Amino acid sequence: MDIFNNSTFQLLGQGLHGASKQQKNIADNIANIDTPRYKAKKTHFKHTLNESLQNLNLQSHKTDDRHLDFGGSQKGVYTTVNQNTTFNHNLNNVDIDYEMAELSKNQIYYNGLIERMNGKLNSLQTAIRGGR
Template identity: 50%
Template sequence: MLYGNTIKTLGSSLDYAIRRNEQIATNIANVDTPNYKAKDIAFKDILNEKLRTSLQAKRTHEKHLPFQIETRTYHTFLKKNLQYNHNGNNVDIDKEMANLAKNQIYYQSLVDRMNGKFTDLQTVIRGGR
């Protein structure tokens, strides 16, 4: 496979960044919505998915525990923030804006890395020119 699993991994990471950006945007949009609870996307499920697909565990004895990892890639969860606004929601606009900026930097670095891989491939196709 071309570049091993690099392109697939970068694609999955981009998908995660997009989903997280959507969730952050939803939190920001609901900053004034009464009783809205902020949500986030869990990275742990993505890591488990990568481990499940790239590491093949083998049971060598029937008494060994089976290796089973959930197949969901993303998990949305309510943030455990105990500070609530006057209207009952827990969206912290400053934290959400910081998370949005951090996620955008992460996304852009993934795009740059993927572009680099395609540029390398293009150079090879052109014979090094």
């Protein structure tokens, strides 16, 4: 029995992978804020977690019409670049306020995933030690 190859660990791993990729792209955007003609990158990965949940055949129970269903359309972690916008005089489209806000949100998301992973590992450790 492979206790580390269950659906929870896989979902948490996918989330951590996506968050780390997003962290790299945000850092690249901030580092290139003064680079002429640089276009900001955006990472998309939360759909992957939704797809994994859908593959587990989980049914969502909606108590309000505004709740979202499980599911997604794209596969994997991917990055997009918006070539159609310009914010700075040097034809760069990096908005530092937006990037800093995204950096903070991503850090909170990443920390939440790490806390959940630690909780799962602590549960396994407790079971191995016989409940002590």
